[in-house]
Amino acid sequence: MMNTKSLYQEVILDHNRKPRNYGVLDHPSHHAVGHNPLCGDRLDIALNLENGQINNIAFQGESCAICKASASMMTAAVKGKTRSDAETLIQEFREMAMGERDLNHPHHLGHLTVFSGIRDLPTRVKCAILPWHTLHAALNALSSVSTEADNDPVQNAASHPEALNRQANS
C-alpha cells in the first residue's frame, strides 16, 4: 500500500497546487455547500446539468489538501458524465474511502483509486468524501450538507427521501 507521504507527494499536492475546475459558474442549474465542522472544511460546488448530463462543474472553498485534491479529481471525473454515471461514481468512491469496496471487482473509479489508502486514515476519510457528498447534495438539490452528524450523510439523506425533495434548486 502507498504510504501517506507518497499519497501526498504523488497525487494530492499536484491537485492542491493546480486544482482543476476551481472557481464559480455564472448561472449553475445545481449548487450545494458542504461543510466539515471538525476541520472547518467548506466546499461550494456548482454545476450545469443539461439533458441529464453534467456540462460544466466548478468548486471553490477552503479546505485541507486531501479535500481539495478529492474535489479537483472529482470534478475532472464527472465533467461530461451523465447524472446517473456521476451517482455511480459517488457511490463507488464512498465505498472505497470507507474500505467497503473490493477494488478487484469491476468499478469505474479509474485514477480515483489513488484515494483507496485513505481508509487507513479514519480521521481523514471525511475530508476525502466531502466533495462527493456535496456533489450528491447538489444533484439532489439539498442546499447544504455536513459531515458532522453522520459518517455517511449520503446514506443518511438516501434513507430520508423527503429530505432529498425538500428544497428547490438554489
Place this chain on the structure above:
Amino acid sequence: MVSANATLAKVTPRINTILDTDKIRADFPILDIKVGNKPLVYLDNAASSQMPQQVIDRLVRYQTAQHANINRAVHYLSEVATLEYEHARRRVQQFVNAQEDREIIFTSGTTDSINLVMHGYGRKFIEAGDEIILTTLEHHSNIVPWQMLAKEKGAVIRVVPINDAGELDIDAYEKLFNERTKFVSLIHVSNALGTINPVKQMIAYAHQQNVPVLIDGAQATPHMTVDVQDLDCDFYVFSAHKLCGPTGIGMLYGKAALLEAMQPYKGGGDMIASVTFEETTYADIPHKFEAGTPPIAAAIGFGAAIDYLCSVGMDQIAAYELDLLNYATEQINEIKGASIIGTAAHKTAVISFTLDGIHPHDIGTLLNEDGVAIRTGHHCAQPVMQRFNVPATSRASFAFYNNKTEVDALITGIRMVQKVFL
C-alpha cells in the same frame, strides 16, 4: 520511582536539570510504544496526559483487593473502599489547598463540574436580565452551559476580549461590570494558546463588586501550583485525565457556604439524608452533589496521580516546562512560514501554530507518519480561532515527561511537512 517526599522548594528559572526526565519517562510505559516503526512523540498533553505505572498499579490494587460500593454497607470491603475514596478527596483538597475536604466534590470532569455549578448555582440565583462574564479564551465547556442558562433565564453573556498576543484585556474586563453582573466564569490557562490569565487579580476585582467567580483550571492544575485560598476563587474545576489520572473523574471546589446554598444537580442514592414520597432532605456537602455510585476506582486513581505529581513537584514541573516551551518557541520561530498563535508573556508549554499554505489537518496527518502526536483543529475554542481569523491551528502541548529530543522531532517533522508541500 520518584521519591514520594521530594521537597517542594521554591525554584529559580534555571532548574531544567533538576528533573531527571529519563527516570520520569521510565514511569510511563506508553511512552515506549511505536507508531508504525517510529517511536511515539506524544505532544497532545493538553487534550489528555499519560498515566504513570504508579497510578496504573494503584488502580489495579484497588480493583484487585479493595473494591466494593462505598457509603452503603458495614462489611470490610465497603469500609476500605469508602476510606480510600475519602482519602482521595483529601488528597485533592491538599493539592489545591482547600480549607475543608467537604468543599471538594467529585464529578466526572471539568465539563461536569461547570454544569453542576450552572444548575446548582446558576439556575437558582441567576435571573432575567442578569449578566454573566466569560472570556474569548473559554473552552466550549465554559461557554455552552452558560448559554443554556442565559437562554432559559433571559440572562446575558458578556465576553472579555483578548489582544493579538492572546492576553485578556483587563481594562475591558473591569468595564464589563455593572449592577446586573451576577457571575464570572474564567479560564485559568487557555487550552488553545497556553495563556496564563491573571485570575487572582480578576477575582479580587469581581469580589469588590460582590460577584462570585468560577475558575476553569483544567489546563492550570497539570502545570503549576494552585492554591484556591490564595486565589480566593468561589469555584475551581479540573479533570484528572489531564494530570496523569484516569478519565471519567474530576472535581469541583466550592466555598462551603456557596455549596450549601446551592441546589443539587442530580437526584438519587447517596445524596439524601432521608426520603419519603412527600419529601426528601438532602445530605450535607459534598454528598449532596454526588448522587449514585461514583467512579470509585477513578477517584482513587485521581488521588494517586496527585501523589505522583507532588512527588515530582509542581514548581519543578512548571520550571522545567517553561524551559521546554522557550526551547520549542525559539525553534519554531526559526522556521520560515511558521507562525505561532498566542504569544502571551505568561504561558504554559502550549504552542499553537500555523504553516503558510498548509492546512493543520494535513500537518497532523503527516507528523503522525513520524510518530509525532499533536492536536489539529479548533481545540473546542472556536471563539479563539475566530479572533485570529483561522479555521484551525496545529497545537503541540508539552508535559514534564517530554524532552528536548522530542521538541527536535517535532521541528524535524514540521520541516518534513513543508518539504512535502514544497
